[in-house]
Amino acid sequence: xxxxxxxxxxxIIALLIVSILAFLAFEIIPGDPARTxxxxxxxxxxxxxxxxxxxxxxxxxVRYGEWVKNFVSGDMxxxxxxxxxxxxxxxxxxxxxxxxxxxxxxxIVLLSIPLGVLCVYYENHMLDRIFxxxxxxxxxxxxxxxxxxxxxxxxxxxxxxxxxxxxxYTENLAGFLGYLLLPSLAIALxxxxxxxxxxxxxxxxxxxxxxxxxxxxxxxxxxxxxFVHVFKNGFLPVITFLGVMIxxxxxxxxxxxxxxxxxxxxxxxxxxxxKRDYPVVEAVxxxxxxxxxxxxxxxxxxxxxxxxxxxx
Amino acid sequence: xxxxxxxxxxFDDRGSMEQAVKGISFSMEKGEILGIVGESGSGKTMTALxxxxxxxxxxxxxxxxxxxxxxxxxxMTGQQMRKLQGKEISMIFQEPMxxxxxxxxxGRQVEEALLLHEKMTRKERKEKALEALKDVELENVxxxxxxxxxxxxxxMRQRAMIAAAVICRxxxxxxxxxxxxxxxxxxxxxxxxxKKLNRKYGMGILFISHNLRVVKELCSRVLVMxxxxxxxxxxxxxxxxxxxxxxxxxxxxxxxxRQTNSAYYGLFKEKAGGVHGE
Numbered sequence: 001x002x003x004x005x006x007x008x009x010x011x012i013i014a015l016l017i018v019s020i021l022a023f024l025a026f027e028i029i030p031g032d033p034a035r036t037x038x039x040x041x042x043x044x045x046x047x048x049x050x051x052x053x054x055x056x057x058x059x060x061x062v063r064y065g066e067w068v069k070n071f072v073s074g075d076m077x078x079x080x081x082x083x084x085x086x087x088x089x090x091x092x093x094x095x096x097x098x099x100x101x102x103x104x105x106x107x108i109v110l111l112s113i114p115l116g117v118l119c120v121y122y123e124n125h126m127l128d129r130i131f132x133x134x135x136x137x138x139x140x141x142x143x144x145x146x147x148x149x150x151x152x153x154x155x156x157x158x159x160x161x162x163x164x165x166x167x168x169y170t171e172n173l174a175g176f177l178g179y180l181l182l183p184s185l186a187i188a189l190x191x192x193x194x195x196x197x198x199x200x201x202x203x204x205x206x207x208x209x210x211x212x213x214x215x216x217x218x219x220x221x222x223x224x225x226x227f228v229h230v231f232k233n234g235f236l237p238v239i240t241f242l243g244v245m246i247x248x249x250x251x252x253x254x255x256x257x258x259x260x261x262x263x264x265x266x267x268x269x270x271x272x273x274x275k276r277d278y279p280v281v282e283a284v285x286x287x288x289x290x291x292x293x294x295x296x297x298x299x300x301x302x303x304x305x306x307x308x309x310x311x312x
Numbered sequence: 313x314x315x316x317x318x319x320x321x322x323f324d325d326r327g328s329m330e331q332a333v334k335g336i337s338f339s340m341e342k343g344e345i346l347g348i349v350g351e352s353g354s355g356k357t358m359t360a361l362x363x364x365x366x367x368x369x370x371x372x373x374x375x376x377x378x379x380x381x382x383x384x385x386x387x388m389t390g391q392q393m394r395k396l397q398g399k400e401i402s403m404i405f406q407e408p409m410x411x412x413x414x415x416x417x418x419g420r421q422v423e424e425a426l427l428l429h430e431k432m433t434r435k436e437r438k439e440k441a442l443e444a445l446k447d448v449e450l451e452n453v454x455x456x457x458x459x460x461x462x463x464x465x466x467x468m469r470q471r472a473m474i475a476a477a478v479i480c481r482x483x484x485x486x487x488x489x490x491x492x493x494x495x496x497x498x499x500x501x502x503x504x505x506x507k508k509l510n511r512k513y514g515m516g517i518l519f520i521s522h523n524l525r526v527v528k529e530l531c532s533r534v535l536v537m538x539x540x541x542x543x544x545x546x547x548x549x550x551x552x553x554x555x556x557x558x559x560x561x562x563x564x565x566x567x568x569x570r571q572t573n574s575a576y577y578g579l580f581k582e583k584a585g586g587v588h589g590e
Binding site: 209210211213214215216217218219220221224229232233236306307308309 | 364365366390391394395396397398399401402403405407410411412413414415416424425428429460462463473476477
């Protein structure tokens with residue numbers, strides 16, 4: 001319980017810091033939302049009048065305080081460029097990005113765990129070597145490039161899907177999931193390679209431990225040794241790694257959305273940054289931070305649950 | 313019951329092959345406690361691991377036979393060997409902290425041999441495991457069953473190790489320096505326990521140690537090993553009274569006098585017994 005309270009306090013502090021930094025960032029970088037709305041032709045007086053109207057001339061602390069107050073009560077403000085509430089603007093984008101992140105994560109777990117265990121079983125055999133070499137390649141290629149390769153291969157050569165032909169989840173759920181398959185795979189492949197390599201070396205390390213010898217002396221076969229004894233111990237450090245990776249998966253999804261033309265949060269974020277649409281950017285950044293922080297807290301909890309040596 | 317003939321083991325030490333065990337032969341009667349003494353690198357642990365069938369991959373069995381109850385172990389397939397491991401041959405190790413799985417409850421580890429070798433329900437296994445924990449003189453066995461290794465003391469861990477090893481009533485228990493990592497008081501307790509189990513179940517014990525005093529206390533017969541060979545073999549009493557080789561004589565002379573030990577033991581007990589006011 002104490003652990004949970006501590007985690008939540010830390011989470012709130014981290015969110016405050018993230019939101020302050022996001023606010024400050026727009027103070028520092030050049031560009032003015034009022035100017036963006038009115039265009040370069042507008043007179044200085046007109047821009048100034050609009051800035052006043054938008055409340056941009058008030059001190060930063062006042063604006064920040066007001067933003068926090070509204071955000072907590074569920075009001076994320078109104079988008080400058082679309083003139084609709086931010087909530088409405090991002091509400092139908094969230095499921096897209098969340099689905100893609102979850103799918104990527106599933107790919108990472110479903111690819112890395114069985115292959116990692118297989119490589120440990122066949123350590124230094126042909127299979128293990130092939131996967132290690134493949135791993136090396138996958139780890140060094142950035143997701144957007146894998147995304148481009150997949151698009152060319154499955155879109156233009158095999159015609160499995162139409163590049164850029166995004167299907168909305170409101171129209172056709174199966175089509176939507178199908179369209180997200182390749183982008184998710186593009187995000188997942190390098191991460192799965194890393195996770196697998198880590199799991200492999202972590203489990204090999206465990207295989208040299210004394211308790212493995214004890215398990216063998218009891219008549220445990222090689223597979224049982226791996227799954228019942230070594231896996232849990234070897235997987236523990238990987239859990240922390242997976243938690244950290246969530247942030248990376250989300251960051252990569254922003255790029256991948258561009259490559260595959262998916263209208264998710266990432267695309268909204270990038271277009272809002274260039275339009276200096278502060279309320280949208282603030283909201284998206286804080287939402288992403290919430291997701292990352294919460295998943296990391298969950299990972300910590302899970303770790304503690306699995307490894308009893310860590311006191312809660 | 314156990315017959316080892318002309319056993320030779322080499323091991324690959326980063327490319328160079330070294331002979332760890334040089335064609336040794338010995339045998340053990342049913343229910344006997346046989347000690348093997350020798351310094352590190354004498355080949356005693358290699359011999360034990362070979363009998364238990366858990367030699368590391370870098371060890372190569374060159375020749376020899378190991379028979380247990382007329383069954384030859386070295387020609388067995390892995391699967392045939394696994395049927396004996398934990399059921400007829402068990403092993404306990406020096407460091408009970410690392411020899412137990414850190415993320416598995418004690419009870420699960422104790423009953424694992426039953427899961428592998430006997431057809432039992434989960435409940436039956438648990439009952440047997442609790443019984444086994446009582447058998448090794450642990451208290452509050454229901455609580456211990458649910459504990460993890462790090463939550464127990466060194467002595468309790470070694471007891472749990474023993475419970476796990478003897479739960480299927482093996483004919484042979486190989487004990488590789490099981491008391492070395494423990495304090496003198498706990499050492500005595502574990503030795504007593506091993507003696508009790510030996511008598512109660514007629515279980516043969518192959519006791520490996522570098523500590524002659526401990527071996528003298530527990531074993532009826534002793535082998536002295538050095539550089540992969542058996543130098544001397546005899547009853548514990550005989551060996552200590554009339555060592556035949558110079559090496560054994562040196563070993564015997566190196567034992568601290570009994571008095572010193574009991575004095576230390578007494579002192580320790582007093583402390584452990586609780587000097588209350590500081």
